[in-house]
Amino acid sequence: MMEAACGTPPRIRVAVQYEDFDPGVEEACLHDDDHRIGGCGCFVGRVRADNGDDPLLALTLEHYPGMTEKALTALAGQAVTRWQLLGVTLIHRIGRLQPGERIVLVLTASAHRQAALTACEFLIDALKTDAPFWKCEERRRSKQWVDAKTSDANARSRWGQHD
Amino acid sequence: MSTLHLRYFARLREQFGRDAEPLGIPAVPYTVGDVIDLLIARGGVWAEELGGPRVFRVAVDQEMATLDTAVHDGAELAIFPPVTGG
Numbered sequence: 001m002m003e004a005a006c007g008t009p010p011r012i013r014v015a016v017q018y019e020d021f022d023p024g025v026e027e028a029c030l031h032d033d034d035h036r037i038g039g040c041g042c043f044v045g046r047v048r049a050d051n052g053d054d055p056l057l058a059l060t061l062e063h064y065p066g067m068t069e070k071a072l073t074a075l076a077g078q079a080v081t082r083w084q085l086l087g088v089t090l091i092h093r094i095g096r097l098q099p100g101e102r103i104v105l106v107l108t109a110s111a112h113r114q115a116a117l118t119a120c121e122f123l124i125d126a127l128k129t130d131a132p133f134w135k136c137e138e139r140r141r142s143k144q145w146v147d148a149k150t151s152d153a154n155a156r157s158r159w160g161q162h163d
Numbered sequence: 164m165s166t167l168h169l170r171y172f173a174r175l176r177e178q179f180g181r182d183a184e185p186l187g188i189p190a191v192p193y194t195v196g197d198v199i200d201l202l203i204a205r206g207g208v209w210a211e212e213l214g215g216p217r218v219f220r221v222a223v224d225q226e227m228a229t230l231d232t233a234v235h236d237g238a239e240l241a242i243f244p245p246v247t248g249g
Contacts, residue, residue: 045249062173064172064225064241066225067241070226092249104248124249127248128246128248128249129246131246131248132172132222132241132246132248133246134173134174134243134248136173146247147245147247148218148245149247152249
């Protein structure tokens, strides 16, 4: 059955994976067949190198299989409702990642830029405090779980709760 | 007797030396707080991590929970540090 484009539901894609992702391919997938979309907000997070006495060799990302996918889908749903988005893609990598590698992708598609950009910022802030991922830092002389940051909790709290 | 499926993640998984275990609880109304008290009573690293100032989070059946959240027979109860993804 043919369905009018204006009746298609927002497209939500959530993935937790070891493999890298291609932001360009993901952006094309989100857009190509929906010409109501006027723009896309994009955030790509990468592993940041540091240059202390004992520099970072790698991060290992652990997660809670099942709960992670539910939490990401719930956040995507909140963003779609709050900003009337036409599509959201959330991809988070797990496993051992070296400095420079991509960790996370947030894509938000909407008719106009403001909704896409604002929702993109909301999603990366909310993902950092609401989705069950944990980073372990590996250095030559130490291995340590990263502590949660107060600044991340503050960034999340400015958006309020929308459950 | 009811049985819970406990799961531990990240630093707590390493501290407790396990990623999961079954836990028997009395078949009466029981909360997350009651489960935490049972674990603290084991002493050692359990009391240190769950009974002191260190912050931890709990999820029941993969939804974030509080100490007041009720648990039921067969529930999956996960205990983990504050999350650090993104």
